Amino acid sequence: MKKVSLAVVGATGMVGRTFLKVLEERKLPLEKIYFFSSKRSAGTKVIFNGEEYTVEELSETSFDRGIDIALFSAGGSTSEKYAPIASAKGCVVIDNSSFWRMDNNVPLVVPEVNANDISWNKGIIANPNCSTIQAVVALKPLHDKYKIKRIVYSTYQAVSGAGMGGYSDLERGLKGEPPQKFPHQIAGNCIPHIDVFLPDGYTKEEKKMMDETRKILGDSSLKITATTVRVPVFNGHSESINVEFENQFDLDELKEVLRNAPGVVVEDDASNNVYPTALNTTGKDETFVGRIRRDKSVESGINLWVVADNIRKGAATNAVQIAEELIKMWNQE
Ligand code: A2P
Numbered sequence: 001m002k003k004v005s006l007a008v009v010g011a012t013g014m015v016g017r018t019f020l021k022v023l024e025e026r027k028l029p030l031e032k033i034y035f036f037s038s039k040r041s042a043g044t045k046v047i048f049n050g051e052e053y054t055v056e057e058l059s060e061t062s063f064d065r066g067i068d069i070a071l072f073s074a075g076g077s078t079s080e081k082y083a084p085i086a087s088a089k090g091c092v093v094i095d096n097s098s099f100w101r102m103d104n105n106v107p108l109v110v111p112e113v114n115a116n117d118i119s120w121n122k123g124i125i126a127n128p129n130c131s132t133i134q135a136v137v138a139l140k141p142l143h144d145k146y147k148i149k150r151i152v153y154s155t156y157q158a159v160s161g162a163g164m165g166g167y168s169d170l171e172r173g174l175k176g177e178p179p180q181k182f183p184h185q186i187a188g189n190c191i192p193h194i195d196v197f198l199p200d201g202y203t204k205e206e207k208k209m210m211d212e213t214r215k216i217l218g219d220s221s222l223k224i225t226a227t228t229v230r231v232p233v234f235n236g237h238s239e240s241i242n243v244e245f246e247n248q249f250d251l252d253e254l255k256e257v258l259r260n261a262p263g264v265v266v267e268d269d270a271s272n273n274v275y276p277t278a279l280n281t282t283g284k285d286e287t288f289v290g291r292i293r294r295d296k297s298v299e300s301g302i303n304l305w306v307v308a309d310n311i312r313k314g315a316a317t318n319a320v321q322i323a324e325e326l327i328k329m330w331n332q333e
Contacts, residue, residue, distance in 0.1 A: 001327075002029070002330055003029045003030060003031040004029065004030060004031060004069055004323075004327060004330075005030070005033070005034075005065075005066055005069075006023075006030055006032070006033050006067065006068065006070070006071070006323070007033070007034040007035070007062070007063070007067045007069070007070040007071070007086075007091070008023075008034070008035050008036065008073075009037075009058055009071065009078065009082065010036070010037065010073040010074030010075070010078070010096075011036060011046060011055050012041040012044055012055060013074065014160055015073035015311055015315040016035075016037075016073050016074075018315070018316035018317075020046060021316070022320045023048070024049055026324065028324065028327070029327065033048060033053070034053075034056065034062075034067065035048075035053050035055045035056065036056050036058040036074075037055045037056075037074070038057065038058065038074070038078075039057045041055055042055055042057035058082060062082075063085060063086040063089040063091050066090075067086070067089070068090075068091060068092065069091065069092050069093075069094065069323050069326060070086050070091050070092075070093050070094070071094050071320070071323065072093055072094065072095045073097070073316075073319075074097075076097040076098055076099040077099075078097070079093075079095045079100060083099075083124050084123075084124075086123075088123075091123070092121060092124075092326060093124045093125070094322050095124055095125070095126050096315050098204075098208055100124050101128065101129070101208070101211075101212060101215075102211055102215065103124075103126075105122050106121070106122075106124050106125065106126050107120060107125050107126070108126045108128050108212060108215050109125055109126070109127070109128075109216075109318075110136050110137060111318070111322060111324075112137050112140070112261075112262040112263040113136050113137065113140040113216055113217070114216055114218065115325050118325050118329065125322055125326075127315065127319045127322065128318070129205070129208040129209060129212055129314075130157075130237060130311075130314025130315055131155050131157060131161075131205070131208075131209055131228065131237055131239060132208060132209050132213055132216070133308070134287045134307070134308035134313060134314060135151075135153065135213060135241060136213055136216050136217060137261070137263045137264060137287040137308075137313070138258065138287055138289050139151070139213070139241070139243065140217065140261070141257050141258065141261035141264070142257065142258070142302075143217055143219070145254075145257050146245040146246065146247045146248075146249050146300070147246035148217075148243055148244070148246075149222075149244045149245060149246050150222070150223040150224070150243070151222065151224045151225075151241065151242070151244075152224075152226075152242040152243075153210075153225070153228070153239060153241055154226075154227050154229070154239065154240040154242075155194075155209075155226070155227070155229055155238070155240075156190075156229055156231045156233070156237070156239070156240075156278075157194060157205075157228060157229065157231065157238075157310070158231070158233040158234060158278060159230065159232070159233065159234060159235075160234060160310060160311050161230075161310050161311075162182070162230070163181075165181035166181050166182070166186075167234065168180070168181070169181040170186050170187055170232055172187075173186050173188070173189075173232070174187045182230065186230060187232050188232060190229050190230070190231050190232075191230040192227065192228075192230075194206075194228045195208070202226075203228060205228040206226040206227065206228050209226045209228065210226055233278045235278065235310065236277075236278025236279065236281050236282050236308070236309055236310060237278070237307065237308060237314060238276075238278055239304075239305070239306045240303065240304075241303070241304045242295060242302075242303050242304075243295075243301060243302050243303075244298050244299075244300065244301040245300040246300075247300065249300060251292070251293075251294055254292070254302065255292055258289055263286055263313075264286065264287055264289055265287070265288050265289070266288075266289050266290065267288050267290045268289070268290040268291065268292050270291070275305055276289065276305060276306070276307035277307065280307075281307045281309050282309050283312070284308075284309055284312065284313075285313050286308070286313065287307075287308045288306070288308065289304055289305070290304075290305050291303065291304065291305035292304055
């Protein structure tokens, strides 16, 4: 088994810290590991597998040391500048920002859905938007079986998705202090505004969900609309997903398809109050699906309630799974 040298860029951030945890848990075969941040946190100590490491300031020469894989979660402008520098040095970047996701030369990957796309990477592989990842894990097996015609997404997204700043805005709001990250107080509130507004009235988060779903499922004909909302939950994104199919389905069979799908856990027993919640999914890596019921307003449709830990499956775990697939591929070459 080839051991790899790996770098974490954005190691002091919300997702960066979770990269460390997930890398430890999943025991990747690592030769060396390096941690980078901006100048602000350079010098910070992190503990990885019981050893102490010093976080370094990211620079143009950071990748001049035979790094095989770099996990980036340090914002779009850092990825825009440094991902090409890293990949020019022979490193494969797995990028959590949105910057490269829709680039035709960059695969956008959720391993349970389209792991094969990793093979055509040219040095950058994009990790999708957190809300998109959990949605497509649940939708892929249904698309394969019943062919999806239209999707309506409505999201209830946790503050951790906005990084450390989002998390502390909820803490601040609960103490009656004004927000610093969001445009309004999030405590006791719902804010229908994630990322920036676009000229057509959608937010960029909504556009990401629509565009990325089509790219990952490899179907540009899918009709999709979305409303994304920030809610006062620390961690775990919840989504109401309404799906219309081309083909007819049997509800029991559809539930069985979901039960057998990779990365999906069905929690659906209404009579015992069993359905997924953000608190229950925090710390887990699967996508949880419940409230599975027929949409009686159309010929063939369903409603789903889909919940996942947005920092783990929605970011860190998905990126580490991509790294595992890459290493597997290199070992077969
Ligand atoms: P730093 O701690 O030095 O600001 P979050 O999204 O949770 O706020 O985390 C963002 C992560 O990205 C942090 O680790 C942050 O480091 C890092 N980061 C932000 N800007 C840069 C940059 N220009 N170069 C390298 N890392 C950056």
